[in-house]
Amino acid sequence: MLVVSAPVDDSGHEDPGHPERHDRVGAVMAGIDELGLGEDVKVAPLHRATRAELTRVHQAGYLDDLGAFCYGGGGDIDEDTYATYDSWSIATLAAGAGLAVVEELRRHDDGVGFVVTRPPGHHALRDRAMGFCLLNNIAVTAASLVAEGERVLIVDWDVHHGNGTQSIFWDDPNVLYVSTHQWPLFPGSGVPQEIGGPNALGTTVNLPVPPGATGDVLRGAIDLVAAPVIDQFAPTWVLVSAGFDAHRDDPMADLALTSGDFAQLAGLVGTFVPRKGRLAMFLEGGYDLDALRTSVAATLAQVLDAPYQSESATHGGPGEDAVARAQRERLVALRQQEASGPNAKDSP
Amino acid sequence: MTALQTIAVGFDGSADSTVAARWAFDLARRVGADVVLVHAVGLLGHLDRGTGALDLATLGQRLIEESSFNPERVRWHVADGDACSVLTRVMGDPVGADLLVVGTRGRGAHAGILIGSTSLELAQHATFPLVIIPREDPPPA
Numbered sequence: 001m002l003v004v005s006a007p008v009d010d011s012g013h014e015d016p017g018h019p020e021r022h023d024r025v026g027a028v029m030a031g032i033d034e035l036g037l038g039e040d041v042k043v044a045p046l047h048r049a050t051r052a053e054l055t056r057v058h059q060a061g062y063l064d065d066l067g068a069f070c071y072g073g074g075g076d077i078d079e080d081t082y083a084t085y086d087s088w089s090i091a092t093l094a095a096g097a098g099l100a101v102v103e104e105l106r107r108h109d110d111g112v113g114f115v116v117t118r119p120p121g122h123h124a125l126r127d128r129a130m131g132f133c134l135l136n137n138i139a140v141t142a143a144s145l146v147a148e149g150e151r152v153l154i155v156d157w158d159v160h161h162g163n164g165t166q167s168i169f170w171d172d173p174n175v176l177y178v179s180t181h182q183w184p185l186f187p188g189s190g191v192p193q194e195i196g197g198p199n200a201l202g203t204t205v206n207l208p209v210p211p212g213a214t215g216d217v218l219r220g221a222i223d224l225v226a227a228p229v230i231d232q233f234a235p236t237w238v239l240v241s242a243g244f245d246a247h248r249d250d251p252m253a254d255l256a257l258t259s260g261d262f263a264q265l266a267g268l269v270g271t272f273v274p275r276k277g278r279l280a281m282f283l284e285g286g287y288d289l290d291a292l293r294t295s296v297a298a299t300l301a302q303v304l305d306a307p308y309q310s311e312s313a314t315h316g317g318p319g320e321d322a323v324a325r326a327q328r329e330r331l332v333a334l335r336q337q338e339a340s341g342p343n344a345k346d347s348p
Numbered sequence: 349m350t351a352l353q354t355i356a357v358g359f360d361g362s363a364d365s366t367v368a369a370r371w372a373f374d375l376a377r378r379v380g381a382d383v384v385l386v387h388a389v390g391l392l393g394h395l396d397r398g399t400g401a402l403d404l405a406t407l408g409q410r411l412i413e414e415s416s417f418n419p420e421r422v423r424w425h426v427a428d429g430d431a432c433s434v435l436t437r438v439m440g441d442p443v444g445a446d447l448l449v450v451g452t453r454g455r456g457a458h459a460g461i462l463i464g465s466t467s468l469e470l471a472q473h474a475t476f477p478l479v480i481i482p483r484e485d486p487p488p489a
Binding site: 079131 | 392
């Protein structure tokens, strides 16, 4: 069973020519339709994130400023990020969508969730919008789960490092953040030495890979470096920042993945899910509409055990050495931090 | 107090960053420092939206000539990231700046609002010497 977030008219959050656009949701929904799941698709109710839910991860002053900026007509926040008059309304629905999907998964105690919302969220910091993101959607859901006593694994396979999510949970021992991403690339963070704050050492796992890396490199990185950490962490929920801009056709980056690679990544992540109904994916990046459609279909087909003919998975690209180096650098950083004792350090 | 050796200036081609760069060149000439023009490449940099690298280099070259500053004492530092994150890192390698100079507003950001202000973010978070150069013309009332 697939639980999808309630449809939202997000056409009001649009900037002509900008790659983060309304059509992306249509591509995702087309990918879901191709699976022919019929009545196995449940739609979660619409839920707008409350102020209490948002302030778990965002500063109140930032929320006030963002709301005022939108209702003042919006505009460009930075070179990448825009907001419109409608963006506050759309973004708060996007931020609440994961909560509704989680509730639906709990009610059925079964299924896989997919939060099909925009704008994306994983770059949004506690006090700042950036990288197309206004509110950190996955963080709102993760923080809510943590408040209920859950232990949350976030796997972020978007091609860009999820600096906002990492920063929000930097010192939270109840959230394990694992990111594969192209390096170097925006936002410039996500090196292996970033391992978490003094109260959460080791709960940030960064796996940067070079341009041209293929699917086997990313899977190997998760298997070799992250899987032992995940096993020890023992998550009770698994959330995925499911960006699809690591696809070889995506214009925003230079990795070489195919839809088949996303299927295999999803299969690997599925092995970390503790029980049925405890996996929810959140749309992040993905800007080539065909790649987005086929990658979403392949990903969901894998975790739902549905038939789908995806592209072949890729092998042999560069990055194996980068993964080995990441493992070494992470271990050295862990030893150094543990030896130096509690030492408050902000997330980069 | 040690002498200024390297002055970094945030430069994105905007009017405010141009004012900041002129101020940085003037200071550098007087104290005998080098200047590093720092440019952050955002998400859209991959699509070459907005001012492309070539345009920016041309703008920078023109500024250097206008300021009669020795071009051999100017470096570029172009790094992936949002402006605030990239500029926060200029004190470390490879830039090694002693002072950061920025304009009031960069490209895209709106005057009169707090959100999206790199200079405000830097002022709140900087643990290094920072100069924010006001714009030449006051914003319209």
